[in-house]
Amino acid sequence: MALFSRKKTPAPARPRNPFVETPEQEAARREREAAEAAAAEASRVVYEPRKGGRPTVENPRTKRVSLSLSDQEHETLVAAAEGQRVSVWAREVLLDRLDTSEVSHIPGEVARLRADLGRVGSNLNQLVRAVNSGQTVSSAELLEAVEATREELARVRGELP
Structure with a gap:
Protein backbone atom coordinates (compact mmCIF):
# COMPACT_ATOMS: atom_id res chain seq x y z
CA MET A 1 0.00 0.00 0.00
CA ALA A 2 1.37 3.23 -0.92
CA LEU A 3 0.96 6.03 1.46
CA PHE A 4 2.37 8.55 -0.87
CA SER A 5 1.05 8.80 -4.31
CA ARG A 6 3.31 9.83 -7.10
CA LYS A 7 0.59 11.80 -8.73
CA LYS A 8 1.07 15.57 -8.18
CA THR A 9 -1.89 17.66 -7.17
CA PRO A 10 -1.95 21.41 -7.86
CA ALA A 11 -0.85 23.55 -4.95
CA PRO A 12 -3.56 25.51 -3.24
CA ALA A 13 -3.84 29.21 -4.30
CA ARG A 14 -1.77 31.46 -2.15
CA PRO A 15 -3.63 34.02 -0.12
CA ARG A 16 -3.29 37.60 -1.42
CA ASN A 17 -0.69 39.66 0.45
CA PRO A 18 -2.26 43.02 1.35
CA PHE A 19 1.17 44.69 1.33
CA VAL A 20 1.97 43.82 -2.29
CA GLU A 21 0.26 45.76 -5.12
CA THR A 22 -0.74 44.33 -8.41
CA PRO A 23 0.67 46.10 -11.50
CA GLU A 24 -2.74 47.71 -12.14
CA GLN A 25 -2.93 49.02 -8.58
CA GLU A 26 0.63 50.38 -8.78
CA ALA A 27 -0.08 52.21 -12.08
CA ALA A 28 -3.27 53.73 -10.63
CA ARG A 29 -1.38 54.85 -7.51
CA ARG A 30 1.35 56.48 -9.61
CA GLU A 31 -1.22 58.35 -11.74
CA ARG A 32 -3.02 59.56 -8.60
CA GLU A 33 0.26 60.78 -7.02
CA ALA A 34 1.27 62.55 -10.24
CA ALA A 35 -2.10 64.33 -10.41
CA GLU A 36 -1.85 65.39 -6.75
CA ALA A 37 1.71 66.70 -7.28
CA ALA A 38 0.61 68.68 -10.36
CA ALA A 39 -2.32 70.19 -8.44
CA ALA A 40 -0.04 71.11 -5.53
CA GLU A 41 2.49 72.71 -7.90
CA ALA A 42 -0.23 74.71 -9.67
CA SER A 43 -1.64 76.05 -6.40
CA ARG A 44 1.76 76.97 -4.96
CA VAL A 45 2.47 80.71 -4.91
CA VAL A 46 5.93 81.51 -6.15
CA TYR A 47 7.47 84.77 -5.02
CA GLU A 48 10.33 86.45 -6.80
CA PRO A 49 13.38 86.58 -4.56
CA ARG A 50 14.24 90.00 -3.24
CA LYS A 51 17.33 91.62 -4.58
CA GLY A 52 19.99 91.83 -1.95
CA GLY A 53 22.42 94.60 -1.25
CA ARG A 54 22.15 98.29 -1.88
CA PRO A 55 19.63 99.64 -4.38
CA THR A 56 21.06 100.63 -7.71
CA VAL A 57 20.92 104.24 -8.81
CA GLU A 58 19.83 105.03 -12.35
CA ASN A 59 22.23 107.95 -12.87
CA PRO A 60 24.90 107.67 -10.20
CA ARG A 61 26.90 110.76 -9.38
CA THR A 62 30.52 109.70 -9.56
CA LYS A 63 32.31 112.97 -10.39
CA ARG A 64 33.32 115.42 -7.65
CA VAL A 65 33.86 119.16 -7.76
CA SER A 66 35.36 120.83 -4.71
CA LEU A 67 35.56 124.46 -3.63
CA HIS A 105 17.49 133.93 -19.37
CA ILE A 106 14.80 135.71 -17.31
CA PRO A 107 16.26 137.81 -14.48
CA GLY A 108 15.93 136.50 -10.93
CA GLU A 109 13.36 139.10 -9.82
CA VAL A 110 10.96 138.19 -12.62
CA ALA A 111 11.36 134.51 -11.80
CA ARG A 112 10.39 135.29 -8.20
CA LEU A 113 7.40 137.28 -9.43
CA ARG A 114 6.30 134.37 -11.58
CA ALA A 115 6.56 132.10 -8.54
CA ASP A 116 4.44 134.53 -6.50
CA LEU A 117 1.91 134.68 -9.31
CA GLY A 118 1.80 130.89 -9.36
CA ARG A 119 1.05 130.80 -5.63
CA VAL A 120 -1.75 133.36 -5.99
CA GLY A 121 -3.16 131.40 -8.93
CA SER A 122 -3.01 128.24 -6.85
CA ASN A 123 -5.01 129.91 -4.09
CA LEU A 124 -7.57 131.06 -6.63
CA ASN A 125 -7.76 127.56 -8.07
CA GLN A 126 -8.40 126.11 -4.58
CA LEU A 127 -11.22 128.59 -3.99
CA VAL A 128 -12.87 127.77 -7.32
CA ARG A 129 -12.54 124.04 -6.66
CA ALA A 130 -14.19 124.51 -3.25
CA VAL A 131 -17.08 126.42 -4.83
CA ASN A 132 -17.52 123.76 -7.53
CA SER A 133 -17.59 120.98 -4.93
CA GLY A 134 -20.46 122.65 -3.06
CA GLN A 135 -18.59 124.37 -0.24
CA THR A 136 -19.55 127.92 0.56
CA VAL A 137 -16.86 130.52 0.04
CA SER A 138 -17.44 134.13 0.94
CA SER A 139 -17.64 136.51 -1.98
CA ALA A 140 -15.14 138.82 -0.29
CA GLU A 141 -12.56 136.01 -0.10
CA LEU A 142 -13.10 135.09 -3.74
CA LEU A 143 -12.95 138.75 -4.85
CA GLU A 144 -9.75 139.25 -2.84
CA ALA A 145 -8.11 136.26 -4.57
CA VAL A 146 -9.13 137.51 -8.02
CA GLU A 147 -7.82 141.02 -7.26
CA ALA A 148 -4.52 139.65 -5.95
CA THR A 149 -4.13 137.59 -9.12
CA ARG A 150 -4.90 140.61 -11.30
CA GLU A 151 -2.39 142.83 -9.43
CA GLU A 152 0.36 140.22 -9.55
CA LEU A 153 -0.22 139.64 -13.25
CA ALA A 154 -0.03 143.37 -13.97
CA ARG A 155 3.21 143.60 -11.97
CA VAL A 156 4.77 140.70 -13.87
CA ARG A 157 3.70 142.12 -17.22
CA GLY A 158 5.24 145.47 -16.31
CA GLU A 159 8.60 143.92 -15.46
CA LEU A 160 8.94 141.52 -18.36
CA PRO A 161 11.39 142.70 -21.03
Missing part, protein backbone atom coordinates in the same frame (compact mmCIF):
# COMPACT_ATOMS: atom_id res chain seq x y z
CA SER A 68 37.66 126.24 -1.08
CA LEU A 69 35.65 128.82 0.85
CA SER A 70 36.36 131.25 3.61
CA ASP A 71 34.32 130.99 6.80
CA GLN A 72 32.21 133.96 5.75
CA GLU A 73 31.55 132.53 2.26
CA HIS A 74 30.58 129.18 3.78
CA GLU A 75 28.18 130.84 6.23
CA THR A 76 26.62 132.76 3.33
CA LEU A 77 26.05 129.54 1.38
CA VAL A 78 24.63 127.75 4.44
CA ALA A 79 22.20 130.61 4.98
CA ALA A 80 21.20 130.63 1.33
CA ALA A 81 20.61 126.85 1.38
CA GLU A 82 17.90 127.36 4.04
CA GLY A 83 18.27 124.02 5.78
CA GLN A 84 19.24 121.99 2.72
CA ARG A 85 22.65 120.42 2.47
CA VAL A 86 24.94 122.96 0.85
CA SER A 87 26.09 120.49 -1.81
CA VAL A 88 22.51 119.68 -2.87
CA TRP A 89 21.55 123.36 -2.91
CA ALA A 90 24.66 124.36 -4.89
CA ARG A 91 24.09 121.60 -7.47
CA GLU A 92 20.47 122.71 -7.98
CA VAL A 93 21.43 126.37 -8.32
CA LEU A 94 24.26 125.64 -10.77
CA LEU A 95 22.17 123.31 -12.92
CA ASP A 96 19.28 125.81 -12.95
CA ARG A 97 21.65 128.55 -14.13
CA LEU A 98 23.09 126.32 -16.85
CA ASP A 99 19.67 125.18 -18.04
CA THR A 100 19.07 126.25 -21.63
CA SER A 101 15.30 126.46 -21.28
CA GLU A 102 13.32 129.64 -21.84
CA VAL A 103 13.20 130.53 -18.14
CA SER A 104 16.98 130.54 -17.67
Whole structure:
Protein backbone atom coordinates (compact mmCIF):
# COMPACT_ATOMS: atom_id res chain seq x y z
CA MET A 1 0.00 0.00 0.00
CA ALA A 2 1.37 3.23 -0.92
CA LEU A 3 0.96 6.03 1.46
CA PHE A 4 2.37 8.55 -0.87
CA SER A 5 1.05 8.80 -4.31
CA ARG A 6 3.31 9.83 -7.10
CA LYS A 7 0.59 11.80 -8.73
CA LYS A 8 1.07 15.57 -8.18
CA THR A 9 -1.89 17.66 -7.17
CA PRO A 10 -1.95 21.41 -7.86
CA ALA A 11 -0.85 23.55 -4.95
CA PRO A 12 -3.56 25.51 -3.24
CA ALA A 13 -3.84 29.21 -4.30
CA ARG A 14 -1.77 31.46 -2.15
CA PRO A 15 -3.63 34.02 -0.12
CA ARG A 16 -3.29 37.60 -1.42
CA ASN A 17 -0.69 39.66 0.45
CA PRO A 18 -2.26 43.02 1.35
CA PHE A 19 1.17 44.69 1.33
CA VAL A 20 1.97 43.82 -2.29
CA GLU A 21 0.26 45.76 -5.12
CA THR A 22 -0.74 44.33 -8.41
CA PRO A 23 0.67 46.10 -11.50
CA GLU A 24 -2.74 47.71 -12.14
CA GLN A 25 -2.93 49.02 -8.58
CA GLU A 26 0.63 50.38 -8.78
CA ALA A 27 -0.08 52.21 -12.08
CA ALA A 28 -3.27 53.73 -10.63
CA ARG A 29 -1.38 54.85 -7.51
CA ARG A 30 1.35 56.48 -9.61
CA GLU A 31 -1.22 58.35 -11.74
CA ARG A 32 -3.02 59.56 -8.60
CA GLU A 33 0.26 60.78 -7.02
CA ALA A 34 1.27 62.55 -10.24
CA ALA A 35 -2.10 64.33 -10.41
CA GLU A 36 -1.85 65.39 -6.75
CA ALA A 37 1.71 66.70 -7.28
CA ALA A 38 0.61 68.68 -10.36
CA ALA A 39 -2.32 70.19 -8.44
CA ALA A 40 -0.04 71.11 -5.53
CA GLU A 41 2.49 72.71 -7.90
CA ALA A 42 -0.23 74.71 -9.67
CA SER A 43 -1.64 76.05 -6.40
CA ARG A 44 1.76 76.97 -4.96
CA VAL A 45 2.47 80.71 -4.91
CA VAL A 46 5.93 81.51 -6.15
CA TYR A 47 7.47 84.77 -5.02
CA GLU A 48 10.33 86.45 -6.80
CA PRO A 49 13.38 86.58 -4.56
CA ARG A 50 14.24 90.00 -3.24
CA LYS A 51 17.33 91.62 -4.58
CA GLY A 52 19.99 91.83 -1.95
CA GLY A 53 22.42 94.60 -1.25
CA ARG A 54 22.15 98.29 -1.88
CA PRO A 55 19.63 99.64 -4.38
CA THR A 56 21.06 100.63 -7.71
CA VAL A 57 20.92 104.24 -8.81
CA GLU A 58 19.83 105.03 -12.35
CA ASN A 59 22.23 107.95 -12.87
CA PRO A 60 24.90 107.67 -10.20
CA ARG A 61 26.90 110.76 -9.38
CA THR A 62 30.52 109.70 -9.56
CA LYS A 63 32.31 112.97 -10.39
CA ARG A 64 33.32 115.42 -7.65
CA VAL A 65 33.86 119.16 -7.76
CA SER A 66 35.36 120.83 -4.71
CA LEU A 67 35.56 124.46 -3.63
CA SER A 68 37.66 126.24 -1.08
CA LEU A 69 35.65 128.82 0.85
CA SER A 70 36.36 131.25 3.61
CA ASP A 71 34.32 130.99 6.80
CA GLN A 72 32.21 133.96 5.75
CA GLU A 73 31.55 132.53 2.26
CA HIS A 74 30.58 129.18 3.78
CA GLU A 75 28.18 130.84 6.23
CA THR A 76 26.62 132.76 3.33
CA LEU A 77 26.05 129.54 1.38
CA VAL A 78 24.63 127.75 4.44
CA ALA A 79 22.20 130.61 4.98
CA ALA A 80 21.20 130.63 1.33
CA ALA A 81 20.61 126.85 1.38
CA GLU A 82 17.90 127.36 4.04
CA GLY A 83 18.27 124.02 5.78
CA GLN A 84 19.24 121.99 2.72
CA ARG A 85 22.65 120.42 2.47
CA VAL A 86 24.94 122.96 0.85
CA SER A 87 26.09 120.49 -1.81
CA VAL A 88 22.51 119.68 -2.87
CA TRP A 89 21.55 123.36 -2.91
CA ALA A 90 24.66 124.36 -4.89
CA ARG A 91 24.09 121.60 -7.47
CA GLU A 92 20.47 122.71 -7.98
CA VAL A 93 21.43 126.37 -8.32
CA LEU A 94 24.26 125.64 -10.77
CA LEU A 95 22.17 123.31 -12.92
CA ASP A 96 19.28 125.81 -12.95
CA ARG A 97 21.65 128.55 -14.13
CA LEU A 98 23.09 126.32 -16.85
CA ASP A 99 19.67 125.18 -18.04
CA THR A 100 19.07 126.25 -21.63
CA SER A 101 15.30 126.46 -21.28
CA GLU A 102 13.32 129.64 -21.84
CA VAL A 103 13.20 130.53 -18.14
CA SER A 104 16.98 130.54 -17.67
CA HIS A 105 17.49 133.93 -19.37
CA ILE A 106 14.80 135.71 -17.31
CA PRO A 107 16.26 137.81 -14.48
CA GLY A 108 15.93 136.50 -10.93
CA GLU A 109 13.36 139.10 -9.82
CA VAL A 110 10.96 138.19 -12.62
CA ALA A 111 11.36 134.51 -11.80
CA ARG A 112 10.39 135.29 -8.20
CA LEU A 113 7.40 137.28 -9.43
CA ARG A 114 6.30 134.37 -11.58
CA ALA A 115 6.56 132.10 -8.54
CA ASP A 116 4.44 134.53 -6.50
CA LEU A 117 1.91 134.68 -9.31
CA GLY A 118 1.80 130.89 -9.36
CA ARG A 119 1.05 130.80 -5.63
CA VAL A 120 -1.75 133.36 -5.99
CA GLY A 121 -3.16 131.40 -8.93
CA SER A 122 -3.01 128.24 -6.85
CA ASN A 123 -5.01 129.91 -4.09
CA LEU A 124 -7.57 131.06 -6.63
CA ASN A 125 -7.76 127.56 -8.07
CA GLN A 126 -8.40 126.11 -4.58
CA LEU A 127 -11.22 128.59 -3.99
CA VAL A 128 -12.87 127.77 -7.32
CA ARG A 129 -12.54 124.04 -6.66
CA ALA A 130 -14.19 124.51 -3.25
CA VAL A 131 -17.08 126.42 -4.83
CA ASN A 132 -17.52 123.76 -7.53
CA SER A 133 -17.59 120.98 -4.93
CA GLY A 134 -20.46 122.65 -3.06
CA GLN A 135 -18.59 124.37 -0.24
CA THR A 136 -19.55 127.92 0.56
CA VAL A 137 -16.86 130.52 0.04
CA SER A 138 -17.44 134.13 0.94
CA SER A 139 -17.64 136.51 -1.98
CA ALA A 140 -15.14 138.82 -0.29
CA GLU A 141 -12.56 136.01 -0.10
CA LEU A 142 -13.10 135.09 -3.74
CA LEU A 143 -12.95 138.75 -4.85
CA GLU A 144 -9.75 139.25 -2.84
CA ALA A 145 -8.11 136.26 -4.57
CA VAL A 146 -9.13 137.51 -8.02
CA GLU A 147 -7.82 141.02 -7.26
CA ALA A 148 -4.52 139.65 -5.95
CA THR A 149 -4.13 137.59 -9.12
CA ARG A 150 -4.90 140.61 -11.30
CA GLU A 151 -2.39 142.83 -9.43
CA GLU A 152 0.36 140.22 -9.55
CA LEU A 153 -0.22 139.64 -13.25
CA ALA A 154 -0.03 143.37 -13.97
CA ARG A 155 3.21 143.60 -11.97
CA VAL A 156 4.77 140.70 -13.87
CA ARG A 157 3.70 142.12 -17.22
CA GLY A 158 5.24 145.47 -16.31
CA GLU A 159 8.60 143.92 -15.46
CA LEU A 160 8.94 141.52 -18.36
CA PRO A 161 11.39 142.70 -21.03
